[in-house]
Amino acid sequence: HSLDDPAVDPFDVARAAAAHLARVTGIARHDLALVLGSGWGGAADLLGETVAEIDSDQIPGFSAPAVAGHGATTRSIRITGTDKFALVIGSRTHLYEGKGVRRVVHGVRTAAATGATRIVLTNGCGGLNPAWLPGTPVLISDHLNLTATSPLEGATFVDLTDLYSARLRALAREVDGSLDEGVYVQFPGPHYETPAEVRMAGRFGGDLVGMSTTLEAIAARHAGLEVLGISLVTNAAAGISPTPLSHGEVLEAGQAAGPRISALLAEIARR
Numbered sequence: 001h002s003l004d005d006p007a008v009d010p011f012d013v014a015r016a017a018a019a020h021l022a023r024v025t026g027i028a029r030h031d032l033a034l035v036l037g038s039g040w041g042g043a044a045d046l047l048g049e050t051v052a053e054i055d056s057d058q059i060p061g062f063s064a065p066a067v068a069g070h071g072a073t074t075r076s077i078r079i080t081g082t083d084k085f086a087l088v089i090g091s092r093t094h095l096y097e098g099k100g101v102r103r104v105v106h107g108v109r110t111a112a113a114t115g116a117t118r119i120v121l122t123n124g125c126g127g128l129n130p131a132w133l134p135g136t137p138v139l140i141s142d143h144l145n146l147t148a149t150s151p152l153e154g155a156t157f158v159d160l161t162d163l164y165s166a167r168l169r170a171l172a173r174e175v176d177g178s179l180d181e182g183v184y185v186q187f188p189g190p191h192y193e194t195p196a197e198v199r200m201a202g203r204f205g206g207d208l209v210g211m212s213t214t215l216e217a218i219a220a221r222h223a224g225l226e227v228l229g230i231s232l233v234t235n236a237a238a239g240i241s242p243t244p245l246s247h248g249e250v251l252e253a254g255q256a257a258g259p260r261i262s263a264l265l266a267e268i269a270r271r
């Protein structure tokens with residue numbers, strides 16, 4: 001069942017993972033999936049009652065999280081006030097970990113295999129708009145995938161016209177009318193962009209720069225999920241502000257924005 005074996009169908013592994021989740025959580029079908037990026041960790045607790053919490057590395061195809069503790073578990077949550085269940089996918093695998101693109105999108109495929117019809121992809125990123133102070137959530141309206149990679153294999157042609165669902169963005173704005181939106185640019189990383197690369201992304205029509213999300217969104221669309229993407233601007237992208245990036249600052253901005261963005265996400269999930 002190894003995703004590293006080209007002879008293995010990654011969707012078989014996703015189905016095995018979904019079966020494992022159903023068995024361990026006792027929840028036959030999840031309605032909504034969430035991938036929580038930097039700064040979004042608190043959202044799970046506000047969504048509702050955690051019905052089950054599983055070590056992610058116990059689920060077929062999931063690997064131990066890169067960052068100790070962060071995302072080590074995957075949770076089934078009964079969404080407050082609804083009869084819906086959310087799957088909060090713990091360990092996100094980034095392309096820069098070099099574990100292959102199949103692992104980057106395995107969580108999304110597993111979510112689809114559990115029966116989910118919608119997925120919320122969140123991340124922390126750099127902002128090109130100086131008005132977006134650290135801690136600002138921004139809806140993703142579209143993306144530029146600069147990884148030169150696709151999660152899809154073979155002649156799998158997928159239309160991406162409405163990849164970041166306009167319906168779900170409108171729903172998010174019902175919850176918080178002040179939400180801005182922007183085009184998210186994924187760089188391979190793990191290094192941050194140079195100021196020249198940030199200027200290039202801007203010239204290409206990008207508003208946000210990050211190292212995740214676009215490949216997961218493509219795989220989610222292919223798997224039939226409706227996608228909502230929300231970025232948390234944790235820092236001004238390189239060169240936008242005179243002070244250089246500091247990872248400490250990035251984590252701090254994420255923490256400070258936690259309560260507001262977690263409440264936003266919980267309210268969106270209930271609709």
Ligand SMILES: Nc1nc2[nH]c(I)nc2c(=O)[nH]1
Pocket residue numbers: 038124125126127187189191192193209210211234235236237238250
């Ligand atoms: N590529 C890229 N990824 C990021 N992740 C976070 I948090 N901030 C950034 C950033 O400025 N650039």
